[in-house]
Amino acid sequence: MAQTTTARSVFEDQSPDADGARPTEEHIVVNARLDRLRASLLSSTGATTWRFSRKDIETIPGGDNAPLNQVLLQAPGVTQDSFGQIHVRGDHNEVQYRIDGVQLPEGMSVFGQALMTRFAHSMALTTGALPAQYGFLTAGVIDLTTKNGSADPGGDASVYGGARDYFFPSAQYGTHYKKWDVFLTADFVHNRVGVENPTPSFNAIHDLSNQYHFLGHLRYTIDDNTRVSFIAGASNAQYQLPNNPGQQRQFASPSWIGSALSGQLYGSMDSASLNQRQKEITDFGILSLQKEMENVSFQTSVFSRYSSLGYSPDMTGDLIYNGISQHAARSVMSTGSQTDFTWKAAPRHTVRFGMQAFIERTVSKSDSLVYLRTGTDSDGEPDYDGSTTSVHDGSGRTGWIYGLYAQDEWRLLRSLTLNYGVRFDGVDQYTHAMQVSPRLNIVWHPWKKTTFHAGYSRYFTPPPFELIGGQSLSKYDNTSAESANLQNATVRAERDHYFDAGVAQQIIPGWNVSFDAYVKLARNLIDEGQFGSPVIMTAFNYRRGQVNGYEVSTSYDRGPIALYGNFAWSRAIGKDIVSGQWNFDSDDLSYIRDRWVHLDHDQRWTASAGASYTAFRKTDHPLMLSATMVYGSGLRKDSTIPNGASVPQYATFNLAVVQSFDHLIPLSFLKRTQIRLDVTNLFDRSYMLRDGSGIGVGAPQYGLRRTIMTGISQRF
Template identity: 20%
Template sequence: MQIISLKTATSATAICFSTVVFAQQNHSVSGTVKDKKNGELLIGVTVKVAEDPGISVISNDYGFYSLSLPKGNYHLIISNPGFKDFQQTVSVEDDTKQDLLLDAGESEDRMATIDEVVVSGIKKDRNLTSAQMGTETVSIKNIEKLPVLFGERDVMKTIQLLPGIKSNGEGNSGFSVRGGATDQNLILLDEATVYNASHLLGFFSTFNSDALKDASIIKGNSPAQYGGRLSSVLDVKMKDGNNKAYNVNGGIGIISSRLSVEGPIQKEKSSFIVSGRRTYADLFLKATDDFKDNKLYFYDLNLKANYQVNENNRLYLSGYFGRDVLGLGDTFASNWGNTTATLRWNSIISSKLFSNTSLIYSNYNYDFSVSSNKNTFGLSSKIEDWNLKQDFTWFAGNKHSVKFGLQSVYHIITPSSASGTSVSSYPRNPRYSWENAVYINDDFKAAEKLTINYGLRLSLFSVLGGDTYNLYEQGVLAGSEFLEKGKLGKTYVNAEPRITANYRLNEFSSIKGGYARNTQNLHLLSNSGSGNPTDQWIGTSYTVKPEIADQISFGYSRNFNNNNYELNAEVYYKSMQNQIDYKNGAQIAFDTAADVESELLFGKGRAYGLELIAKKKSGKLTGWISYTLSKTERKIDGINDDQWYNARIDKTHDLAVVATYQLNPKWSFSGLFVYSTGNAVTFPTGKYVLNEQSILQYSSRNADRMPAYHRMDLNATYEPQGNSRFRGSWSFGVYNIYGRENAYSIAFKDNPDNPGTFRAVQTSLFRWVPNITYNFKF
């Protein structure tokens, strides 16, 4: 009841204020922007007034827009990449509702792929006008043209080709952004947090592109509606489903296939989409006597439905279910997966005020077991969230677009719990916590050439009862605190201000600057560079403090040749507090009896760098070149003699070259080349023998490097002329065309040819990986 009352009071206040300020002069022109062909609501569409080009707005995440205009007749210019620009005449005598329909057209839909780059802005000069920094939007439609591992188009693999975003390893979907660890990225699917966004140990991501409508990545300077992570936000939205006609599309590849069905439930009023994907390597294993009992597959399922209650209210229900299953007969089994569900209520409260209320569920869990000679060992863990969000968008005139709201999340984290005959059973109690936040953010067009985006987020994290919390100082037990279930423990409060500004120097260039503070209360403990399903999530506690990052950044953008070429450069410096690392000699393998917090040390970090990207956005040849020069370090008492040392994710150089060439309407070719400095690692400097066992000796933390990584991929796409109902295409590609044996890991073993010494043994995953995929749609 308190939430409903707060929503009602806030809505009434905003309506009254907007009425007093603006009703005397202007009237509202508002509505939703949709795809004429399938009824999908369109995000980020530019609506401009022809009679006054200085007046323009961008449709929000749910396709809603609002303008304030005096009485009169106007021509609205509506534009969005991949659609035909058109003008809508509107007569303003009073507040006016005007829905807008964008049309791609059959021929334009085919040819739009020639004129778009895979990563594009909202419009061609959006990089010169938007105050938002470090943001890229991924075109789902064109991802399929890029060469990828096993022929699976992938949003997460695509963003790793952008500056400041670094891959965590060969075939891995994990990534780091501006010196942040993998867990410092907030990954959202229809507002639900995805805690492990990878399949098959990272060779695939959880995102089936057939089910997606939009994806954007924000590198640190996120608006105030986002919070809970230090480094980035990857915001992925699923399709709503075609509300005009039924469609089926899918693809058949070498090791996986996918199928999507969408259509109206009630024509032009409600719709659905169901999209599934599965690998079938296990089917080939069953054909052999030696491996017929082994398991190796994943599946995922995306579901979404929406219902338009009336012209101002719409309900959405979406869900994701995914699971990985690995097994070697009766000796080894591992499975992990995500479940998310989102129930949303969109409401147009007035011509200027838009509301979105969401109830969100997220669950990630894993189970691991080993059996040998009648001995068994099992490991399991889970993180579960219940999340309530209330967001408002207030179009307070043509110069202000204000977002404000609140969020409340109830976390249940079950730490890694061991069981079995080979070890003592150590069931762990779930740990409960309550995370809350309120925020306000304004996108303000301060002057003709100056745009400012500023906001404030206030976050609160409370430790809840149900377990005993130990207090450690430098890894040494200093006390404990028992909280009864339902009791409120320590609460951490943090204010998170943020501001970015864009000043347009002239028609072709602009400069930007920004500052943001972010805090994080959920932490992933990992002892590997690439990440494993059994990495453990923990929450802020009496010992573990909230991580805090302060980032400043400056940028310069310039467009050439009528905005068809684009150059963007940004520099940044990030200072981080309460960073977490394992102490030297930490016992973390199967020692779940000990409190993992006893193996942790805390300190500070810093990251700084230069990011460059040059794009060619039109013509038969499109693509981009991105380069990052960066440094990431940690300084933690008790590690490396209390001196600065390289973070494991530190890479000095990172380069990506991406190109797509449209030969004709049927054939297109693409290629990419990537190069990066190897990750920082700790190699042994010597060894000694104790009780006939060889023991390696180490010195400085992360003072060595893996070998440099580079590869080239090529792809060809053939799209024969289809009929009005059926369209098919073939994709042919080769991953790692020149067969580079990149290092996945390096192990050190006794050297049989020279007793008393050891040797380095490199493991490489892929040399040449061909792929053939057939895609269809009808």
């Protein structure tokens, strides 16, 4: 892993056609050139980019089998959270995913990874003061360069599994023929660690998960300067929500059980035996045209993404523990287009301009069973007699977001580059707003192998459309699900001033170090929380927000040895919740109104490190040993004030041993055989990600205990 650009490999096909020529060799070279042109459409001048090459991905314990979020934790400033979430530089979820340069609209996935590491030939995480072509979600840009038949020819079949019923078969195949290029990959994941354990025990109760993933990539190279590509992906995942034994019933007295509840409901009244489930689906397609015309190159794309989430409760259990048993479903259908141009206007000027637009339709519906309130007791608290009623709620809305940009990368001097530009963004959904956002970055190379950069970016972040429900609060009046207050202002767009500066230095060939510092000043800072049993995030705003921090990174990659390490310090605070207030306790709202509080995902110190060594690397049986480490000082929890303390710090270590053999099986069509052993949380440390308290935190979650996995894969 490094902050320097990694060129893509060009594989040579030595199979001649009937005339003795090698047309596929030319096809591969043309596609490699077009890949470089596509990469040049995306400017990161002045920003900070952390790149994962194919070698880097294969070195991380688990390799292609590792979840994408676990790979990204090895980049500086990336913080681990529950439900598989990550936070980049103190933001909650303002991370955009791009596939071959095309931004995917946001989806509804919570627990699982709709995009798998297996899909990527390489990937990059770009943060900092982003150039003008990056909009909407700006905490980090994760760009996956997908595998394809030119760069990843041949097939691979693997079986991976181990502890906790883990079973993970997968297959991939890539090929090219004349002007066509095809790549397909699919996998199936079965395990009992779908969602984080709410207890520190070795195994969670009721945590079965089944997940299916697919990616297909088809390209046609029309000529040396033109190609068309189509990418389709699908993810279907089903989860049991793990149980937390010994919970106190909140809404049922013994006299109700067997009377009002008997014969009406089904489920469990023991928190260790609840049966809650959640299903998540994501499908997407991207059609792109890439073209070069002398000093102008462009890529234009149309895309669509469907994403849905459905929660099935334990009817009795949810009712007596939460006062509401709710079947909940949300879906979002997004269709849009993106066009990016690069124009070599003059020897010292590279002009980039383009547009993005998404049209989205979101639907939310729920069917709830709640207790009817019969009055108040002697202490003034609500009183119930076990009588229930049903509440149906639903809403749907269509909206759109759009953005235009133009920027000029001006090479003032041989050692000095100025990248300046402007964006215009707008949103017309639940909220209606627009903004003109200037961007400015300076990159200076004062001497050999040294780079200074500094930048300012004005950001405009629309609220996450798919996470805003149109719930009717009055429908729950005089029930056990009545809200603490009736304030429900619409979530607003976030507006930021972002400053970033840093330096990178190559000490000796292969050894690089860097330092980066940043400050974000936000108005209507967007945060997200889980409120209620359905694990559906809900967005809300702090009127003001501040995020600042710094990162230090180093890496060494030379010969058989690769080392890297980084640590980051961050502080994220907010004041005055101004939307979605009904989700919060009135006392918390009053406290936060005039005081700064830590955001629930604020973690002061984050670090990661890794090392790998390849023995016998020039033979047909290389042996690779690798290890990674992740450290966190702890996310926030409540004390006497909201988010006033943090959970305990932790450090986990992972290990991998991979033995490869060329032509182990004496069949001409079989190539490399690979056997691997991976150990997650090598020292079996029990560590807490969440304790169940904090603003928008629904339940406690613990990190994965020691897990031993083995696998075998066969190339062909």
